[in-house]
Amino acid sequence: MGATKTDHFTEQQNQIATIAKALGHPARIAIIEYLLKVDACICSDIVDELPLAQPTVSQHLKELKNAGLIKGNIEGNAICYCIDEKTFNILKEYFGKIILTVTNQKCC
């Protein structure tokens, strides 16, 4: 095996898992933090910032983009990547709801 049984779970469960998975790598967290810091970005900057080769960074950017966490605009012969607020809001609301529910619980 090795393949996730995606079709057995709800659409929302898969959605949250996909977003979380995309954030499940320190390089991708570092990319997000760098984009926040510079408030505008070109990929080569990120390559300089990270301890990873250009193809690797490109791959991480692609995964963040697929998960909807960043968006890329072509800008001359470079590409401007930025945070996609929408998707982070989905996470924030989801975890907010979890914490609300937990604080009302009386289990352990």
Next chain:
Amino acid sequence: MGATKTDHFTEQQNQIATIAKALGHPARIAIIEYLLKVDACICSDIVDELPLAQPTVSQHLKELKNAGLIKGNIEGNAICYCIDEKTFNILKEYFGKIILTVTNQKCC
């Protein structure tokens, strides 16, 4: 390759990535949601709830526990797993901060 270069990133980046990674699977999201719903839990219940075999569920529970997202208390011959609020709060605060920063940005 295949091994993540953990040592090149900050401790916080690794921490957030580890937590996010643990949530990066729909089965583990489903487990969290089930624990929220029943407000007390035994592993066999989860096995009945999920489309996965007992060893697989046990493995997912272990990963959630390692990431600090749930904690398990022995309760008779069964085990009571529950949400660990602390770790969810780390996430909530982290994403809250990101969203605050993003809304002040003017990039794309």
Next chain:
DNA sequence: AATAATAATCGTAATATTGCGATATTAAAA
């Protein structure tokens, strides 16, 4: 003590991810 029930661990096959060198692709600059 023997049995049953619950959950963890082991071993292993299938698949996915990570990382990067080599090679495209694309668009500005000379």
Next chain:
DNA sequence: TTTTAATATCGCAATATTACGATTATTATT
């Protein structure tokens, strides 16, 4: 138009994850 710069894609090796059958603790019940 050739060259240069910035990114993306391909292909592959190393490693990690997912899933589960078989087995092993561990504890309750009989």
